[in-house]
Amino acid sequence: MTSYKTIKDRSMSFSPSEARERGGPYLVYGTLLENPQVAPSYHKMRIRTPIPYGDIEPGQFLMVRVSEEPFPLLRRPFSIHSLSDLGAKDGSDIEILYKVVGKGTNLMATWKGGKRLDILAPLGKGFSLPTEMGTQSLVAGGIGVAGLFALSQRMRAHGHTCLVFIGAKTKEHVLCVDEFKGLGADVYVATEDGGMGFRGMIPDMVTSFLHDRPNPSGFFACGPVDMLKAVAEIAKSRPIPCQVSLESRMACGLGACLGCVIKTKGKLPLRSKEAPHQGWDVPYKRVCKEGPVFDSEEVDWGGI
Numbered sequence: 001m002t003s004y005k006t007i008k009d010r011s012m013s014f015s016p017s018e019a020r021e022r023g024g025p026y027l028v029y030g031t032l033l034e035n036p037q038v039a040p041s042y043h044k045m046r047i048r049t050p051i052p053y054g055d056i057e058p059g060q061f062l063m064v065r066v067s068e069e070p071f072p073l074l075r076r077p078f079s080i081h082s083l084s085d086l087g088a089k090d091g092s093d094i095e096i097l098y099k100v101v102g103k104g105t106n107l108m109a110t111w112k113g114g115k116r117l118d119i120l121a122p123l124g125k126g127f128s129l130p131t132e133m134g135t136q137s138l139v140a141g142g143i144g145v146a147g148l149f150a151l152s153q154r155m156r157a158h159g160h161t162c163l164v165f166i167g168a169k170t171k172e173h174v175l176c177v178d179e180f181k182g183l184g185a186d187v188y189v190a191t192e193d194g195g196m197g198f199r200g201m202i203p204d205m206v207t208s209f210l211h212d213r214p215n216p217s218g219f220f221a222c223g224p225v226d227m228l229k230a231v232a233e234i235a236k237s238r239p240i241p242c243q244v245s246l247e248s249r250m251a252c253g254l255g256a257c258l259g260c261v262i263k264t265k266g267k268l269p270l271r272s273k274e275a276p277h278q279g280w281d282v283p284y285k286r287v288c289k290e291g292p293v294f295d296s297e298e299v300d301w302g303g304i
């Protein structure tokens with residue numbers, strides 16, 4: 001089971017070298033800087049944290065304690081949307097982009113700057129950055145865009161070219177176009193009703209786009225399972241490496257409750273000659289621990 005580290009005295013001051021030695025995830029207090037509504041039903045929260053920037057990978061997530069009351073009790077998981085390095089001494093600013101859909105997020109939408117937040121971060125396994133320079137395709141469906149912006153930041157910093165495909169039901173749900181463009185990415189939008197950009201589903205736009213263009217070096221996708229599955233098939237047909245960020249209901253976020261498992265392919269290795277049956281079960285993996293980012297070839301798409 002994973003344990004977490006509490007930064008000394010849970011204040012904003014701590015020794016960065018000590019933190020690096022201990023590694024995350026950290027249970028810390030952060031300070032809410034701003035929490036504006038950025039589109040109907042969507043807010044973007046900026047949190048100042050003592051967590052070292054270098055300890056956070058794009059694609060990881062954090063959990064925010066929503067209330068001290070009995071309900072909603074559990075911490076809620078959110079993709080780390082963007083990251084700013086405050087320097088070795090001061091930690092990092094983390095943004096989360098979230099949709100207001102239930103009791104917890106409705107409460108969060110009322111929070112104002114200055115509020116102290118109880119957060120657990122960074123959690124899970126993030127995206128692996130390509131080692132060779134190339135053009136990378138980032139594919140985001142709906143609020144999945146929240147999980148790809150930090151990756152785009154990191155890729156651009158390393159000199160990669162980014163193509164960003166954003167899909168949404170209507171133009172009101174298209175998020176972050178200007179932010180991605182601000183990073184120098186080429187952005188393409190698909191909406192189901194055709195109100196903005198390509199009319200139709202995002203995998204169709206990606207297929208159409210790549211029809212007469214060279215393959216990108218890799219796919220990085222975040223969004224609904226059907227979209228991820230379709231992007232995985234496009235990648236496999238070319239073939240291009242593809243990493244997908246999966247969503248799952250999460251309770252603990254630390255790998256302990258097994259509430260977030262998905263089926264993956266293959267068989268687990270034998271554990272011993274004496275007990276050959278052990279280990280040949282379906283290799284379930286925890287989205288919060290082994291994920292949320294997986295190689296698309298590893299996922300049993302029929303089993304999730």
Ligand code: FES
Pocket residue numbers: 249250251252253254255256257258259260261286287288289
């Ligand atoms: Fe508990 Fe993943 S949320 S194991």
